[in-house]
Amino acid sequence: MIGLGLDPAEVLDPICSRAGCREAAAWNVNWRNPRIHTADRVKVWLACDDHADYLRDYLEARDFPVLVTAVGTTVDRVPDVTSRA
Structure with missing residues (x-):
């Protein structure tokens, strides 16, 4: 997913971006x-x-x-303040 320019909401089976991980993405x-x-x-x-x-x-x-959000959630901007899941 990294750098592919895909909209996460359009991916049918989102997979974790962590190197080597093939688990389903939840975030x-x-x-x-x-x-x-x-x-x-x-x-x-x-x-x-x-x-x-x-x-x-x-x-x-x-x-x-x-900013960590549930998978499929669209975010318009990431402010300087961070947010934990």
């Missing part, structure tokens, strides 16, 4: 790089229950704003 990890993107540029990784925290923490450690 959207919405994020952006504030150094190059405005708040309305949203990138989405998908996460299973086991990897949602891992992916969120990975992005937060790099000071990227993150």
Whole structure:
């Protein structure tokens, strides 16, 4: 899913974006790089229950704003304030 430009709501069987994981995704990890993107540029990784925290923490450690939502939820923007699942 990473970098494919697909709308998560259009994917029939969303799979976790964590390397090597093939579990069904339950979460959207919405994020952006504030150094190059405005708040309305949203990138989405998908996460299973086991990897949602891992992916969120990975992005937060790099000071990227993150908003975790249920899979299939569309987010128009990722504000600078982060939100935990």
